[in-house]
Amino acid sequence: MSSLTSHDDVPVSELDGAVKDYSRDKVYVYTAIFLAVITIVEVLTYAAPDFAIWADDLLIPVLMILMAVKFFTIAYIFMHLKFDKPILTRIFYTGLVLAVAVYIAVLFTFRLFTS
């Protein structure tokens, strides 16, 4: 099998027309619209705090869920974790889970949730 170094030109002659009809751009635009809608809902929790869905004790859980949905949507679609090799997802989640676990432990140590 012949190999090319990263400095060589990628042979594109055999690819002519192969990608012209295919694009993920629509997916990206729909994803951005979805994220914008979630952001609007987040801002509504501030503008209309008495709305039944997030009134009183439900506000923080609702905001956390919306934040998580935005976070993972960006990671999966825009950062290509959905399309890329699973090892990258595992690497990123290792850092994320480690950070969340360590800092939840810190917050418990300082009794943030009980005071």
Next chain:
Amino acid sequence: MSETLTSRPSIAEADAHQPGAHIDHDTNTGISNTKLGMWLFLASECLLFGGLITTYLLYRRPLEGPGPHDVFDIPFTSVSSFVLLMSSLTMVLAVSAIERREHQRMRVWLGATALLGAVFIAGQIYEFTAFVREGLGFTTSRFSSAFYTLTGFHGVHVTIGIIMLVSLVLLSMRGKLPEHRSETVEIVGLYWHFVDVVWVVIFAVVYLIP
């Protein structure tokens, strides 16, 4: 570790047949070392920002000076957040453009991303200036120190991202960013999206949670 591109599918070829397929590299993981390094860096950044957010949560109730809801301008910050969110769209469109060998379009999207990032930073500078005028300096209280450190670190990350984006545009204009180096744009894109996800967390935890 030497790295070669083999005659296995290139980005464009793989993309044509399998949406989302990425180029295979001759490394143990099949991923380029640069990209793997960026993901490891981003994983470590989770710990950095996790520490800063935790510190903010611990000190968010000031013993003296103005508190978060005395100074925060949520509508203004919401617009800034929206601007940064949309910059993620323009960034991913730039990556998509170079994968399709559309250099001019890529430069436009990269420029738009840098511009949106600059608008976000301008908003942050305006916000900080307004807070200082209202008596919330860096050393006013534990809350103010934690707040400025967290959002300031994020702002520095955005600024570094803008510098990288402008560099990419300049490299492309000089013809030093050919298709086979499209991964460079993708890697800068990963950094930019990470900066956006961090702001998603900061916006909810710092600004919206009462």
